[in-house]
Amino acid sequence: MAMTCYTDWKFIRAGATSKTKGLLRYLEYREDRYNHHPRAAGPERWIDCGLGRGWREILRNASELQTGKVLLRSLVIRPPQELVAQLQAIDPKLWNDRLKLMKEVVDRVMGAEMERAGIQRPNGSRQPLDLPYSHVIHAGAEKEASKARTPT
């Protein structure tokens, strides 16, 4: 079976503040379309890598960095759930570390994106783009071990 990883880039047009607010609140307060994430007493939702740790802060910072056409971009990464779910049986240590590993995947993907979008130096090397970002790991697996949902 070929291993595949689902990724999806989207964007929100410049000026669409209300739409952006809806997206950020959706990510912050929902596990998915049906399951609500408790506003209080929950774990820290956003992992702040420079853009903010709450929808208000992220909206404000992204608005300041919008272009004439784009307000912000979003990326969903979903690992192959069937394979990751099997780690529970065959490698419990990796299974227990899956959220930490997923965060590392996100950081490495963003590192590669910054490199890709960077500036080519005269000597051939690249200066990475300095991009702040924030992300959420949706892990329904915390509640139900047989499901490994970790889109980011």
Add this chain to the structure above:
Amino acid sequence: MIVPAMDRDRERPFNVYLKDTQHTREVARRETEHLFQLEKGSVTAHLSSPGKLPSARGTSRWTRTGIPHLEGVS
């Protein structure tokens, strides 16, 4: 993951074109495979005896429905 449209210094835009999406997917696949140690074959080898393993059901609603509010790559 939420990424702004420009870099921190507001000097350069961060663009994602169609050709870049394949690069993102390839990096995500490679890093997932490496970090979760899926390349060893230890996981995929078990696919031949799925009865011993947790169910693969429960795929994310995210990929079935997508996230609302968003538009495709520009």
